[in-house]
Amino acid sequence: MNEMNENPLDLLPEVLLAASAVLGLLLGSWLPRARQWLVGLLAAVACAAGIVAASVAAAQPATTAFGEAFAVDPVTSTSRVVVLGGTLLVLGISFRPLRGDARESEFYVLVQLAALGALMMAGTQDLLLFAAAYLLASIPAYTLAGFRKDGPGTEAALKYYVAGALLGVLMLAGITVLYATGRATGYPMLGDAFRDAPGALLAVGAIGLLSGVLFKAGGVPAHFWVPDAVQGSSPPVAALLTSIPKIGALAALFRLGDVVFADSTLPWPALVAVLAAASMTLGNLGAFFQQDVKRLLAYSTISQVGYLLMPVAVAGRADLAQQALLYYLAAYTVTNLGAFAVVCALPRADSLDDYRGLAKERPLLATSLVVCLLGLVGTPPTAVFLGKLEVFGAAFDGGYAWLAVVAAVNTVASLFYYLRWIVPTVSGSGSESLADGDRAARVVAYVAAAVSLGLGIGGGPVLDVLTGPITH
Amino acid sequence: MLTALVFAPTAVALLLFALPRRTTSSVFRIIWVAVSAVELALVVAIWAGYEAGGGMQYEERARWIPGAGVGYHVGVDGLSLPLLALSCLLFLACALYSLRERRRVREFAALFLFLETTCLGLFAALDLILFFVFFDLSIVAMYFVIAGWGHRQAARAALKFFLYTFVGSLALLLGFIGLYLAASPHTFDMVELTRQNPLAGRSVYGGLVLLAVAVGLAVKTPTVPFHTWLPPAHVEAPAAGSAILAGVLLKMGTYGFLRIAMPMLSDAWRRYALVLVVVGVVSVLHGALVALAQTDFKRMVAYTSVNHMGYIVLALGAAAATADSSEQARSLAVTGAVTQMVSHGLLTGALFLLAGVLYERGRTYDMGAYSGLAATAPAFAAMTGVAAFASLGLPGFSGFIAEFQIFTGSLGPRPVATALSVLGILLTAGLFLRALRQVFTGPLRLPDAPGTPRVFPDIRAHETLAVVPLLVLAVVLGVAPRFLLDVIEPASRSVLELLAR
16 A cells, blocks of 8 residues: 555645535625625635636546545546536526525535535545545435425425435445455455455445445436425526436446446446446336426436446446546536526426427527437437447447447437427417526526537547546 | 538528528528528539549548547548439529428528538538438428428427437447447548448348448338338428428438448348348338328328339349349449439429429318319429329439339349339329329319418419429439439449448
8 A cells, every 4th residue: 555645635626615615604604695695606616716626636647645535537537527517507597596595605505515525426435435425415415405495395305315314324234244345445455355255245235335326326226206306496406416416426336336346246237237227217207298397307317327327337348438427427417407507597487388489488598408408318419419429339348238229219218208398398489487587597508508519519629538547 | 612511501590590680581581592502503513523433522531529439521422422412402492492481481491501401411421420410410400390380280290200210310320339349440430431341240240230220221211111200291391391301311311321331231231131122122012002092192292202212222232132143233223223312302302392382272282172273273283294204204204214223223133023113113103193183184173171262373483493493403314314323333333342342
């Protein structure tokens, strides 16, 4: 083992976020209510600075910090940029609805803490740190789900919390078993130890661990909280719940697959592949006949986790796996947040029918929505298309051609419900629920749609950045 | 030059939205027609500078997404040049035809210009992903054309069209990924893949990839049994949309067979060519028989498309039989297939535009509702007659040249299949003659629904401008086809060389 590296600057993006959260909490107690937006501004500045810091760190060779507990490699760097960028978009869409709210600064602080948890999950290389990151990512999110203190919000928070607590305990039990099996908590050492560990013990531990990670990712079978939590919470929170924690969870899962379980006695790739297939299929089936746009997006996010799990399944077996996952994560995050931004921009439109005639009332917003929804389908030249191309390629390459076929069939199925939203949007004349709106969210929607298109057309340089070696 | 040809329409489409909201719609129409005319001029210039038999020309390459093996690579050869020219001509015809369009003209024009980019881009693409991007975008654009400007059942028909062709496109994508992974180094570049022929000698892998690619293209073509999306899409689409759908979009499938499946999967293509021959014959006969049973003029024309595309699939399948047939015969079949693509584009485009004229006057496509129109609308009757006779393959028209080549080329390698599909000509002759007799001869009768005009005015100037050039070109190709064949023949020979590896 090399000497302990405890340079806190290696964690600069995380440190910035934590510092800004604490500072925001203090500021929030002193600032008058009309000035609380300063806390949001501070959070945005911290995110922007974090992105810069992460980009600088990404240019350097991969390293580890704090005794190999935290890896700074392409997976971490990309997750940092995506999480922080996504948080910026979330801050953008929550700016208007929370303006002047009694708990405005608390909201921003909680958002930052949830993002910090996701960042820690993405970078951790140690099961104990992973457990801590899981809690850090979860608890602020529970609170945010019930932030509105109304009926649906309380229900959402309760369901989310109960599921999270249950699966979190399972995860801790799994971590304990894995610790007992491998006599270590650091990933590299566990990876060595699991090469000839007893299969049954390993399976119990891995399944426990998976339950927690899948809960954060919102994948089958730990997905049942997603529709209610997303529908019940306010749109900005729903946007956050369906994107930010996922990034951390899937990056963590990729790391686990690549470093810890790749050579183990466990049939890890097959297990993840089955979960991927189940997740995309059940998510799609659930989304088919939804009328509420938030609920539709909630089921759509479950199915998207399925596609995201495909490169995780072939981690370490296909050259494309890492860049496929990271690129798809970025593409999905921006596209999904774009769709949610449109939802936020039209606070009075809840059901698909309320969107009738949007193209006539607000052509630019309708275009953004169509770009984002077709993007979620994976129509070229949006970013998710390139992501899907990579993901399918990775699955083929890793020997999971059947999974790629299942994913293609699912893509077609998903087209159906996204079209159910697109059709009223582009046809008919406007209804009154489209009348007023939130300008900040509109701008976020335009930006997200533009980024989604730009990332799709100019994806070359981005993909090149994502190919560096992961820390082992 | 090629890049300008491909992307200019979209650039102008974006400009249309930059114009102020209060611009009168005639401005949009004029811009639309002008851009389409410029595009046609550009493609004529490209044709003039094209050296027959010189292989791939006007190539342009740029780095696009090297991390995924994707590059921007376009070029033209004898297979794509006729189709590029056909697309430009048809888009101009549609722009002229739509001079009377009143509903949301700005969006309509922008959508058609965008559609033109996707069609031209597809025929110029030399990278599989670029091909796929244009393939998918053409579906999206056509979906909005049908859903936004179609007839009553348009939303359903558009959805069906979208779902079917999108399924096909995903099968195609899986096939492309299969090709990509087989090549070393991994690449999506068509020229490189054709040179490498990465799946030679790998029968199972090659067969699966061919299956995926062939299903994708067969849906688009469409052949039996994947043709069920076509009739509703054609019937419900606006006239200009149908003309593009039949004239250009269907060619994407058959073009894909020639450009991708035959040269890149030559082993598997030779092995499974018989399947294509059978599919081709079934499409020919099924399309013709079902068309014979239609009373709806537009639906009838739609089914004849299945029939005509069947000839192409037959020819491409027959060309793969290397044993006991001369090189020349097979080359004739492939050349005939390309000629048929051009000829079908011209004639079906014209027929759909004429169907639009019929609908605009009488508000129905039902042939039983009309009778004796030749008396009040002689010019319209003459044009429809010419288009119908040309379409059934009468000598002197482009359809004859194409079908003659296909049959002559296919008869040697596949005598039974060819003999069966000649029956298709007989059937189409019958159904077109019956339709002409019913609509144009006899005592004058017009549909008598509420809201329909009581007179049937003859064809108008802008409609004439749109239809007549297509028919004239069909006659020119029928009488003096050398200028087209000189371009196609070297390319079809090189496809056969690649196939014989």
